[in-house]
Amino acid sequence: MKSTLVVLVENKPGVLNRVASLFRRRAFNIDSLAVGRTENPDVSRMTIVVDSDQLNIERLTAYLYKLVNVIQVYNLTATPSVDRDLALIKVQANDESRSHIMQIVDVFRARIVDVNSNSLMVEITGDEEKIEGFIEVLKPWGIIEMVRTGLVSMARGASSLLVDPIPVSDFNRITV
Amino acid sequence: MKKKQTGAQIVWECLIREGVEVVFGYPGGANLPLYDALPDYPIHHVLVRHEQGASHAADGYARSTGKVGVAMTTSGPGATNMVTGIATAMMDSSPTVFITGQVASKLIGYDAFQEIDVTGITLPITKHNYLVTDVNEISSAIREAFYIARTGRPGPVLVDISKDAQQNAIEWEYDDSPIKLPGYRPDPTLSRGHVQQVVDMIQSARRPVILAGNGIIASGAMDEVLDFAEHTNTPVAMTLLGLGAFPASHPLALGMMGMHGESWVNTAIQEADLLIAFGMRFDDRVTGNVKTYAPKARKIQFDIDLSEINKNVPVDAALIGDLRHTLRQVIDFIQPCEHREWVETIQQMKDEASAHSILTDSGDKHLYAAHVIDELWKCTDGDAIIVTDVGQNQMWAAQYYKLDKPARFISSGGLGTMGFGLPAAVGVKMGNPDAEVWLIVGDGGFQMTQAELSTAAQEGIKITIALINNGYMGMVRQWQEFFYDRRYSATPMRNPDFVKIAEAHGLTGLLVTQRADIEKTIQQARQTEGTVLIEFKVEKEDSVYPMVPAGASLHQMIRRPVPNTAFEKEEAQSKAK
Numbered sequence: 001m002k003s004t005l006v007v008l009v010e011n012k013p014g015v016l017n018r019v020a021s022l023f024r025r026r027a028f029n030i031d032s033l034a035v036g037r038t039e040n041p042d043v044s045r046m047t048i049v050v051d052s053d054q055l056n057i058e059r060l061t062a063y064l065y066k067l068v069n070v071i072q073v074y075n076l077t078a079t080p081s082v083d084r085d086l087a088l089i090k091v092q093a094n095d096e097s098r099s100h101i102m103q104i105v106d107v108f109r110a111r112i113v114d115v116n117s118n119s120l121m122v123e124i125t126g127d128e129e130k131i132e133g134f135i136e137v138l139k140p141w142g143i144i145e146m147v148r149t150g151l152v153s154m155a156r157g158a159s160s161l162l163v164d165p166i167p168v169s170d171f172n173r174i175t176v
Numbered sequence: 177m178k179k180k181q182t183g184a185q186i187v188w189e190c191l192i193r194e195g196v197e198v199v200f201g202y203p204g205g206a207n208l209p210l211y212d213a214l215p216d217y218p219i220h221h222v223l224v225r226h227e228q229g230a231s232h233a234a235d236g237y238a239r240s241t242g243k244v245g246v247a248m249t250t251s252g253p254g255a256t257n258m259v260t261g262i263a264t265a266m267m268d269s270s271p272t273v274f275i276t277g278q279v280a281s282k283l284i285g286y287d288a289f290q291e292i293d294v295t296g297i298t299l300p301i302t303k304h305n306y307l308v309t310d311v312n313e314i315s316s317a318i319r320e321a322f323y324i325a326r327t328g329r330p331g332p333v334l335v336d337i338s339k340d341a342q343q344n345a346i347e348w349e350y351d352d353s354p355i356k357l358p359g360y361r362p363d364p365t366l367s368r369g370h371v372q373q374v375v376d377m378i379q380s381a382r383r384p385v386i387l388a389g390n391g392i393i394a395s396g397a398m399d400e401v402l403d404f405a406e407h408t409n410t411p412v413a414m415t416l417l418g419l420g421a422f423p424a425s426h427p428l429a430l431g432m433m434g435m436h437g438e439s440w441v442n443t444a445i446q447e448a449d450l451l452i453a454f455g456m457r458f459d460d461r462v463t464g465n466v467k468t469y470a471p472k473a474r475k476i477q478f479d480i481d482l483s484e485i486n487k488n489v490p491v492d493a494a495l496i497g498d499l500r501h502t503l504r505q506v507i508d509f510i511q512p513c514e515h516r517e518w519v520e521t522i523q524q525m526k527d528e529a530s531a532h533s534i535l536t537d538s539g540d541k542h543l544y545a546a547h548v549i550d551e552l553w554k555c556t557d558g559d560a561i562i563v564t565d566v567g568q569n570q571m572w573a574a575q576y577y578k579l580d581k582p583a584r585f586i587s588s589g590g591l592g593t594m595g596f597g598l599p600a601a602v603g604v605k606m607g608n609p610d611a612e613v614w615l616i617v618g619d620g621g622f623q624m625t626q627a628e629l630s631t632a633a634q635e636g637i638k639i640t641i642a643l644i645n646n647g648y649m650g651m652v653r654q655w656q657e658f659f660y661d662r663r664y665s666a667t668p669m670r671n672p673d674f675v676k677i678a679e680a681h682g683l684t685g686l687l688v689t690q691r692a693d694i695e696k697t698i699q700q701a702r703q704t705e706g707t708v709l710i711e712f713k714v715e716k717e718d719s720v721y722p723m724v725p726a727g728a729s730l731h732q733m734i735r736r737p738v739p740n741t742a743f744e745k746e747e748a749q750s751k752a753k
C-alpha cells in the first residue's frame with residue numbers, strides 16, 4: 001500500500017542524507033521524495049511516498065523520530081489532503097500532430113510551455129492519477145523526455161503541522 | 177567574560193564543563209592543535225596504541241561509570257580505526273563522544289591527504305554526528321553531543337572538527353543557555369489510561385517472567401525493578417547486558433536467557449503466560465526462532481525507544497519512557513501477587529539441571545574455564561568488575577560470575593566485537609581506579625588488541641587478566657563441531673608465549689595448567705602490583721552449554737552431556753543437525 005508521509009526537519013546541511021540513508025539502511029523503498037522550504041525558515045518539509053504495510057509505516061515513523069533533526073512526522077494517507085505532483089513532458093509534434101496534442105493538453109488543463117518545430121513541452125500539475133492518465137494519452141505521440149517533481153501533500157483545514165503537532169504521549173499504546 | 181580562544185582551547189574548555197576527567201586518544205596531523213592545547217588543561221589523556229583501543233576504552237569507561245566516555249583521534253585512518261568501537265558503542269547504547277580531527281575546511285571534498293568523509297561513514301553507527309568547520313560552532317556542537325549521548329537511549333555521538341576551526345581564534349565565553357534541539361525528545365511521558373491496562377495484565381498473570389535488560393542499568397532503575405519483582409513475586413531472567421541489573425543471589429533471579437541461557441530460564445520463558453520486558457530489545461540471540469518464541473505469553477514492553485516496540489517480537493502493550501519513571505507509576509497501582517506454584521516449578525527445573533553442571537563433576541580432573549571463573553567469583557567475593565572479550569570466554573564469564581550489582585559486566589553484546597576486552601578494561605580501570613578489574617579474554621580476541629598492554633603498562637594501572645587459552649577460536653570451533661562435522665577450518669591457532677608477552681611489557685605473567693593451581697594463582701595475581709596476566713591452559717575442545725542453535729526454538733537446547741555418558745553428547749549433536 002502506498003503511504004504519504006510528511007516529515008518536517010530542521011533546515012540544516014546533511015539532513016536529507018540522514019533521511020535518505022535511513023530508508024536505505026532499514027530497507028524501505030522510496031516511491032517519491034520532495035523537499036522544500038516552509039513558512040518557517042528553520043524548517044524544511046519532505047513529502048515521502050513509500051510502498052509499505054501499516055506495521056512497517058509505524059516502524060519507519062519511529063525510526064524517523066530517532067533522527068535528531070526530524071521534528072514531526074505526519075502520515076497523511078488517511079487524512080483528507082491535497083496532493084500535487086508536477087511534470088514537464090517533451091513530446092514529439094509536427095504540423096500535423098500539434099493541434100491534436102494541444103486538444104489533449106486542454107482537456108487535462110495542462111499548459112504548453114515551449115514550442116518547437118518538432119516538439120512541444122507541456123507542464124501539468126495534479127495528483128498521481130491525473131498525471132499518470134495524461135502520460136498514457138501522450139505516449140502514442142512519442143514522449144522525448146519527462147521529469148516529475150514527486151508528490152507534495154497538505155492536509156485540508158485550518159491547522160498547521162508545525163503549530164499543532166501530535167502529542168508524543170500518543171506513542172504509548174496498547175495493541176490489544 | 178569574553179576571552180580570545182582558539183577552537184582547540186574551546187574544545188577543552190567545553191570538555192571540562194561537561195565534567196570530563198579522562199580522554200582516550202591518539203594524535204596526528206589533523207588534531208595537532210587539540211594536542212598542542214591539551215597540556216594546559218586538567219584532563220588526563222590516555223595514549224592508546226591503536227585508535228580502536230581508544231574507542232573501546234571510552235566505551236568501557238562509559239559503561240562502568242555511567243559518565244560519558246570520550247575518545248579523540250586524527251582524521252582519515254585515525255578516525256576509520258575507531259569505526260569498530262563506535263559501532264560497538266552504538267549497538268550497546270553506550271554514552272560516548274568521539275572527537276575527530278578533519279582536514280582544513282577549504283580542502284574538504286578534494287580528497288586531501290588523510291581526508292575521509294567521517295560523518296558519512298559514521299552516520300549509521302552514531303546516534304548523531306556533527307561536521308564543524310567554523311570555530312563559532314564548536315561549543316554548541318560539543319554541548320549538544322554530550323547532551324544527546326547521555327540522554328534518552330544513550331549512544332555514541334561524533335564531532336568532526338576541521339583543522340582550521342581548531343586553529344582559528346575568537347572572542348569567546350561559555351554559553352550555558354538551554355540547548356535547542358526541536359526534534360529531540362529524550363524522555364516521552366505516558367498517559368494514565370495505558371498504565372491501567374498494563375496493570376490489569378500484570379495482575380491477572382499466573383506464570384509471569386521479567387526480562388531484564390541493559391535499559392535498567394542505563395535508566396538506573398535497579399531499585400524499581402527489585403521492588404516490582406518482589407511486590408509481584410515475578411522471577412527475573414536477564415539478557416547478557418542485563419546481568420547485574422537484578423542481584424544474581426536474589427531468590428527470584430533465574431539467570432541468563434537466550435542462546436547460552438540456562439535451561440530452566442529458557443524453559444520458563446517458553447512456558448510463561450506473561451513476559452514483562454524491561455529495557456531489552458528481543459535480540460535474535462535472546463529469542464531464538466521468533467515464530468515459536470514464548471507462544472503462550474502475552475508481552476508487555478517497557479522501553480525508552482519507540483522504535484524497539486514491535487520490532488522483533490509483537491507485543492500486547494508498551495510503555496515508552498525512562499524506566500525509572502514508568503515503572504514507578506505502574507507499581508503504585510499493583511496489588512501484591514504470589515505465584516508460588518510457578519516459582520516452585522522453575523526451582524525444580526533448576527535443581528534437575530545441576531546434573532549437567534561441569535562444576536559438580538568430581539570425576540573429571542581436567543582444567544575447564546568454568547572452574548577458573550567460578551573460582552574467580554569466589555576469590556573476589558563476586559565483587560569485581562568483569563570485562564569480557566567475545567566468544568566462549570564471554571559466555572562462561574556470563575554463566576559463572578554471578579553479579580549482584582549493575583554496570584559490572586562490561587561486554588560487547590550487540591556487535592560481539594572480538595578485541596573489545598583489553599582496551600575496554602583499560603577504560604574501566606581509568607574510570608574506577610579503586611575497583612578490582614578483571615578481564616576474561618580468549619587467546620584469539622586477546623591478540624586482536626594485545627597492543628593495549630603497553631597502554632596499561634604506561635598508565636601503571638592494575639588490571640588482572642584471565643586469558644582462557646584453548647588454542648582455538650573456541651566459539652567458532654564449537655559451531656564447526658556441532659554444525660559442520662568437526663571440520664576445524666581456520667580455527668586452530670599457534671599462539672605466542674603469553675606469559676612472556678606480559679613480561680616483555682614489564683608486567684607479570686603467570687601460567688596455570690591444572691585445576692589445583694587456580695585459586696592460589698588468582699590470589700597471587702590479586703596481590704601482585706601492576707597488571708597481571710594469567711594464562712589458563714584449559715581443555716581445548718570444551719563447549720558452552722546449553723546452546724540453542726541459531727534459528728531454533730528457545731526450548732530446543734543442546735545440553736551439556738551428563739558426565740560419563742558421551743553417547744548423549746553425540747545424540748544431542750545429531751539432533752541439532
Ligand SMILES: Cc1ncc(C[n+]2csc(CCOP(=O)(O)OP(=O)(O)O)c2C)c(N)n1
Nearest residue numbers: 567568569594618619620621648649650651
Ligand atoms: C572482530 C571479530 N571477528 C570475528 C568474530 C567471530 N568470532 C566470534 S567468537 C570467535 C572466536 C573467539 O576465539 P577466542 O578469542 O580464542 O575465544 P574463545 O571462543 O576460544 O573463548 C570468532 C572468530 C567476532 N566476533 N569478532
Ligand SMILES: [Mg+2]
Nearest residue numbers: 618619648650
Ligand atoms: Mg580461544
